[in-house]
Amino acid sequence: MLSVSNLTKAYAGRTVLTIPMLELPAGFHYFRGGNGSGKTTFFRTVAGLLPFFGQIILDNQYEINRDSVAYRMRVNYAEAEPVYPDFLTARDLTGFVGKAKQAPAGQIDALAELLGVDKFWTQPTGTFSSGMLKKLSLLLALLGKPRLVLLDEPLTTLDVTTAARLFEFIQQLNTAGQVSFWLTSHQDVALTGLPIASTWQVGNGEIVPAT
Numbered sequence: 697m698l699s700v701s702n703l704t705k706a707y708a709g710r711t712v713l714t715i716p717m718l719e720l721p722a723g724f725h726y727f728r729g730g731n732g733s734g735k736t737t738f739f740r741t742v743a744g745l746l747p748f749f750g751q752i753i754l755d756n757q758y759e760i761n762r763d764s765v766a767y768r769m770r771v772n773y774a775e776a777e778p779v780y781p782d783f784l785t786a787r788d789l790t791g792f793v794g795k796a797k798q799a800p801a802g803q804i805d806a807l808a809e810l811l812g813v814d815k816f817w818t819q820p821t822g823t824f825s826s827g828m829l830k831k832l833s834l835l836l837a838l839l840g841k842p843r844l845v846l847l848d849e850p851l852t853t854l855d856v857t858t859a860a861r862l863f864e865f866i867q868q869l870n871t872a873g874q875v876s877f878w879l880t881s882h883q884d885v886a887l888t889g890l891p892i893a894s895t896w897q898v899g900n901g902e903i904v905p906a907t
């Protein structure tokens with residue numbers, strides 16, 4: 697599904713992640729670690745949002761730097777603490793991202809209803825609560841036809857009803873279209889009800905199987 701090799705990520709000359717080799721098959725995978733352990737840095741790197749040294753390949757075909765557009769069309773990311781230009785509305789953002797991700801007809805409206813974003817569709821994001829921002833972030837991460845979706849702290853600020861609908865829906869996506877999901881969470885990942893295939897510990901600049 698996705699392989700990482702010889703990856704090094706540094707900030708201002710200080711190495712924060714070193715991953716000699718990591719290979720994950722399709723399915724649901726959970727990454728845990730304390731604050732500042734590198735979970736978000738890793739997710740943002742895999743999503744193509746941060747520069748790094750090394751190689752990331754999706755489906756034995758799409759290398760993140762060599763096939764940058766094709767790779768990013770297939771890997772989506774939901775921020776833990778999303779921030780958007782405060783004058784844009786949910787409709788503005790989903791329209792822009794939906795076009796970039798080539799969202800199928802009707803997908804945006806269906807996701808907006810599923811996550812309750814349709815209730816604040818035309819409000820500027822500067823007026824959003826943290827829960828509203830989270831719902832919009834999740835909607836954007838599901839647009840298009842991704843092979844891998846990275847969910848950074850999906851349970852944080854999300855109400856129980858919406859969370860239940862979300863996790864039921866992504867199980868359906870996994871079954872029907874073989875979409876894989878990686879998650880981080882400071883909360884009990886069992887609350888998602890997802891069939892987690894593997895758990896990984898992030899810390900001390902490494903990612904290792906959790907014991």
